[in-house]
Amino acid sequence: MALEYPYFLINFKTATETIGEEGLALARTIERVRDETGCRFVVAPQLTDLRLVAERTALPVVAQAATLAENAVMGEPTYEAVAAAGADGVFINHPQNEATFADVARAVDRCADRGLESIVCVNSREQGRAALTFDPDCLLFERPDDIASESGMVRTHPERIAAFVDMVDAENPHTRVFVGGGIRTAADVEQAFACGVDAAGAASAALEAPDRAAWLESITRGVVDASEETRG
Amino acid sequence: MALEYPYFLINFKTATETIGEEGLALARTIERVRDETGCRFVVAPQLTDLRLVAERTALPVVAQAATLAENAVMGEPTYEAVAAAGADGVFINHPQNEATFADVARAVDRCADRGLESIVCVNSREQGRAALTFDPDCLLFERPDDIASESGMVRTHPERIAAFVDMVDAENPHTRVFVGGGIRTAADVEQAFACGVDAAGAASAALEAPDRAAWLESITRGVVDASEETRG
Amino acid sequence: MALEYPYFLINFKTATETIGEEGLALARTIERVRDETGCRFVVAPQLTDLRLVAERTALPVVAQAATLAENAVMGEPTYEAVAAAGADGVFINHPQNEATFADVARAVDRCADRGLESIVCVNSREQGRAALTFDPDCLLFERPDDIASESGMVRTHPERIAAFVDMVDAENPHTRVFVGGGIRTAADVEQAFACGVDAAGAASAALEAPDRAAWLESITRGVVDASEETRG
Amino acid sequence: MALEYPYFLINFKTATETIGEEGLALARTIERVRDETGCRFVVAPQLTDLRLVAERTALPVVAQAATLAENAVMGEPTYEAVAAAGADGVFINHPQNEATFADVARAVDRCADRGLESIVCVNSREQGRAALTFDPDCLLFERPDDIASESGMVRTHPERIAAFVDMVDAENPHTRVFVGGGIRTAADVEQAFACGVDAAGAASAALEAPDRAAWLESITRGVVDASEETRG
Numbered sequence: 062m063a064l065e066y067p068y069f070l071i072n073f074k075t076a077t078e079t080i081g082e083e084g085l086a087l088a089r090t091i092e093r094v095r096d097e098t099g100c101r102f103v104v105a106p107q108l109t110d111l112r113l114v115a116e117r118t119a120l121p122v123v124a125q126a127a128t129l130a131e132n133a134v135m136g137e138p139t140y141e142a143v144a145a146a147g148a149d150g151v152f153i154n155h156p157q158n159e160a161t162f163a164d165v166a167r168a169v170d171r172c173a174d175r176g177l178e179s180i181v182c183v184n185s186r187e188q189g190r191a192a193l194t195f196d197p198d199c200l201l202f203e204r205p206d207d208i209a210s211e212s213g214m215v216r217t218h219p220e221r222i223a224a225f226v227d228m229v230d231a232e233n234p235h236t237r238v239f240v241g242g243g244i245r246t247a248a249d250v251e252q253a254f255a256c257g258v259d260a261a262g263a264a265s266a267a268l269e270a271p272d273r274a275a276w277l278e279s280i281t282r283g284v285v286d287a288s289e290e291t292r293g
Numbered sequence: 294m295a296l297e298y299p300y301f302l303i304n305f306k307t308a309t310e311t312i313g314e315e316g317l318a319l320a321r322t323i324e325r326v327r328d329e330t331g332c333r334f335v336v337a338p339q340l341t342d343l344r345l346v347a348e349r350t351a352l353p354v355v356a357q358a359a360t361l362a363e364n365a366v367m368g369e370p371t372y373e374a375v376a377a378a379g380a381d382g383v384f385i386n387h388p389q390n391e392a393t394f395a396d397v398a399r400a401v402d403r404c405a406d407r408g409l410e411s412i413v414c415v416n417s418r419e420q421g422r423a424a425l426t427f428d429p430d431c432l433l434f435e436r437p438d439d440i441a442s443e444s445g446m447v448r449t450h451p452e453r454i455a456a457f458v459d460m461v462d463a464e465n466p467h468t469r470v471f472v473g474g475g476i477r478t479a480a481d482v483e484q485a486f487a488c489g490v491d492a493a494g495a496a497s498a499a500l501e502a503p504d505r506a507a508w509l510e511s512i513t514r515g516v517v518d519a520s521e522e523t524r525g
Numbered sequence: 526m527a528l529e530y531p532y533f534l535i536n537f538k539t540a541t542e543t544i545g546e547e548g549l550a551l552a553r554t555i556e557r558v559r560d561e562t563g564c565r566f567v568v569a570p571q572l573t574d575l576r577l578v579a580e581r582t583a584l585p586v587v588a589q590a591a592t593l594a595e596n597a598v599m600g601e602p603t604y605e606a607v608a609a610a611g612a613d614g615v616f617i618n619h620p621q622n623e624a625t626f627a628d629v630a631r632a633v634d635r636c637a638d639r640g641l642e643s644i645v646c647v648n649s650r651e652q653g654r655a656a657l658t659f660d661p662d663c664l665l666f667e668r669p670d671d672i673a674s675e676s677g678m679v680r681t682h683p684e685r686i687a688a689f690v691d692m693v694d695a696e697n698p699h700t701r702v703f704v705g706g707g708i709r710t711a712a713d714v715e716q717a718f719a720c721g722v723d724a725a726g727a728a729s730a731a732l733e734a735p736d737r738a739a740w741l742e743s744i745t746r747g748v749v750d751a752s753e754e755t756r757g
Numbered sequence: 758m759a760l761e762y763p764y765f766l767i768n769f770k771t772a773t774e775t776i777g778e779e780g781l782a783l784a785r786t787i788e789r790v791r792d793e794t795g796c797r798f799v800v801a802p803q804l805t806d807l808r809l810v811a812e813r814t815a816l817p818v819v820a821q822a823a824t825l826a827e828n829a830v831m832g833e834p835t836y837e838a839v840a841a842a843g844a845d846g847v848f849i850n851h852p853q854n855e856a857t858f859a860d861v862a863r864a865v866d867r868c869a870d871r872g873l874e875s876i877v878c879v880n881s882r883e884q885g886r887a888a889l890t891f892d893p894d895c896l897l898f899e900r901p902d903d904i905a906s907e908s909g910m911v912r913t914h915p916e917r918i919a920a921f922v923d924m925v926d927a928e929n930p931h932t933r934v935f936v937g938g939g940i941r942t943a944a945d946v947e948q949a950f951a952c953g954v955d956a957a958g959a960a961s962a963a964l965e966a967p968d969r970a971a972w973l974e975s976i977t978r979g980v981v982d983a984s985e986e987t988r989g
Contacts, residue, residue, distance in 0.1 A: 075365040081377030109378040126368025133307040135389040136358025145313030146341040157367040539829040545841030590832025597771040599853040600822025609777030610805040621831040
């Protein structure tokens with residue numbers, strides 16, 4: 062396991078305003094809020110900036126995606142390449158870059174071999190149960206429709222998140238649960254951690270905030286509180 | 294046009310032995326041979342190492358691939374991202390990462406907008422004629438079967454390369470011609486430039502050479518000679 | 526050339542209400558309107574119904590897509606398979622099933638070899654010029670955004686269609702021009718043919734019409750009129 | 758459950774020699790051997806021939822692939838379309854047409870809704886366990902490398918097939934096990950059923966046999982014998 066929990070992850074996605082120096086500036090803002098508040102933050106920079114952010118900040122970094130070396134075509138970063146660039150973990154099967162069924166199992170194994178935290182994305186409890194048979198480090202529970210939405214599951218169906226956490230605790234208690242999709246406010250973050258998750262994250266809410274530092278500070282309380290209790 | 298011709302391009306592809314520090318070491322070897330011989334070299338490092346190689350060497354760098362921002366899914370570097378990381382050019386429609394027909398036209402335009410050399414890969418004279426209607430900076434003429442082969446077109450059918458150059462000269466004389474696929478020796482390089490191309494490149498031959506510096510030195514003569522004459 | 530021009534094509538797409546017997550019933554309605562009006566109609570049924578419609582009606586049929594045999598994976602119908610099932614033509618590079626740049630050239634050749642009308646879809650005059658270098662039987666000029674839209678190019682920019690027709694006439698006069706995307710009314714059809722096209726088509730407008738036979742009859746005048754004049 | 762077990766499935770794949778009338782002739786040969794021997798055969802014709810084979814023979818038919826309606830692009834047959842054409846079952850995630858992780862769960866549910874036998878392909882016991890959480894009707898255990906091989910798992914590692922059957926019996930006893938990949942002779946078929954599988958299949962061995970009827974007859978004994986015993 063390469064990441065410490067709990068944490069709040071900021072995903073830079075492929076937005077033009079998170080590229081290169083702008084992405085580094087965002088990462089430094091996040092680092093400063095972390096230092097001031099003690100809230101653990103993790104970032105998922107653009108792949109061409111992975112090393113930049115890993116070298117110039119002390120934040121853990123997650124690769125947005127990686128390709129199995131045996132499948133990699135020209136220009137696709139492999140698990141080995143993102144590890145060498147400083148990644149601590151990798152998103153596998155993200156709803157915005159889905160993996161084949163066969164590759165998910167291989168990717169979890171590859172992460173274990175390369176010292177990377179495997180974060181497998183699933184969209185339902187049913188898919189989560191299947192993914193647990195691969196023994197990933199972490200499951201990211203997110204519905205594609207919640208991405209960049211104002212009505213994510215954390216607001217509309219928090220009981221589903223709690224039920225997901227219970228299912229994981231029952232089936233494979235050392236797998237962590239991360240929730241994403243539609244987390245926009247401090248209340249959302251508190252609600253997510255109140256459901257028992259080990260990590261939460263956001264992309265659009267952080268990127269679109271008029272004052273990013275203020276937004277980041279506003280959400281830290283939900284994360285910090287959660288870190289005081291231990292799950293399982 | 295962001296690249297100076299003629300040049301010889303070394304493509305790092307997705308090989309494990311060209312990742313990170315090993316890729317940088319290879320780039321430095323190439324830079325040293327360039328400094329010693331005056332032969333113009335260009336490199337195509339792995340995307341996660343683009344900035345590393347661009348910042349720590351004086352070599353021009355070409356991105357192995359890039360994705361149009363409007364199509365980019367999580368973890369796919371856009372044209373804007375590779376430009377910010379230091380790329381001078383981009384391979385479009387490489388046989389090992391093909392583009393849709395509609396995207397090739399858009400990608401050439403995007404390169405023009407972002408100051409990137411557009412290098413469109415084609416596998417036949419017919420496809421080359423079609424690509425010329427998009428007015429790319431350079432056409433890479435390469436047959437998929439020639440990649441990593443001992444019997445590339447430069448050995449078996451140099452007249453096809455010459456005919457391709459003639460076609461480009463007739464249709465769109467300011468588009469450059471790059472030839473790849475199965476170039477393994479100094480004689481291959483000389484033959485390629487004797488056919489009238491503006492650039493040539495290799496991947497497996499360079500990576501597999503027992504003494505890479507020696508291999509690089511051995512091929513420079515073909516490139517240097519060519520640079521003394523001007524095409525068109 | 527396997528299809529007679531002019532014609533109006535009804536595309537069944539993948540809608541549930543055009544599957545099997547329902548698709549055949551729609552085809553028979555189209556056939557009846559054809560017999561009553563003399564307007565030439567062509568249909569693009571679902572691939573699993575290609576033979577059904579080809580055998581049980583006298584309408585020419587176009588395959589919505591086909592795969593090059595050398596690329597075909599399990600369950601993908603090849604050009605040979607759609608020809609055997611009765612197809613007279615094939616859509617290549619449809620905006621809802623795009624082809625790679627390299628495959629477009631091969632697909633046009635494959636159609637020629639198999640006696641199939643090659644209908645290459647392009648979204649711009651620039652892409653049209655490139656496609657003409659492959660010498661297709663027909664170019665379908667359609668913008669993805671116009672599909673199922675109320676504001677297709679035929680309404681908003683008919684001059685672009687006319688300019689496209691002029692470009693094709695100048696470059697490759699024996700290639701036919703087909704226009705689609707947002708054609709919903711008799712006036713749209715008349716406008717399209719007034720721009721000089723050889724064929725037009727619709728999907729959603731035909732499928733959503735409360736009375737399909739009435740809708741079909743309403744549009745025939747625009748097509749019939751066009752057939753009385755000859756292009757070029 | 759739409760298929761009766763045990764059975765032996767002949768997969769027509771995308772071979773030119775199994776298209777249309779030739780495919781129907783092969784299906785009729787299979788039907789005749791079935792009638793003569795009592796051995797239950799199932800066929801997986803090309804998708805454009807699904808209805809032809811379903812209507813003109815009494816053989817159960819399996820669709821080589823199908824697409825979820827919500828994902829289907831032009832020319833892709835949906836589960837609804839293959840059901841209407843007469844399919845009794847569908848291969849999901851075949852190694853030659855892999856599905857995303859999220860789609861496998863949805864596809865199993867779709868089959869249940871449409872009365873189709875869901876046959877989920879997996880390449881390992883680990884992947885099999887994950888697939889069982891979706892409660893499919895049948896798991897096809899096949900390694901991609903065994904396809905068209907002379908050294909399939911049934912010859913080299915029959916104990917892995919037996920262990921797979923045991924795992925399925927322990928986890929979800931009403932899911933059936935189908936084995937494929939490298940089954941070429943009567944001895945291979947006997948060996949497969951001796952490992953406890955409910956179904957087996959072949960493609961290249963049947964298609965390449967100099968006398969297909971003789972080959973089919975030769976393998977029936979292994980299947981018939983197995984049907985006399987009951988699993989579980």
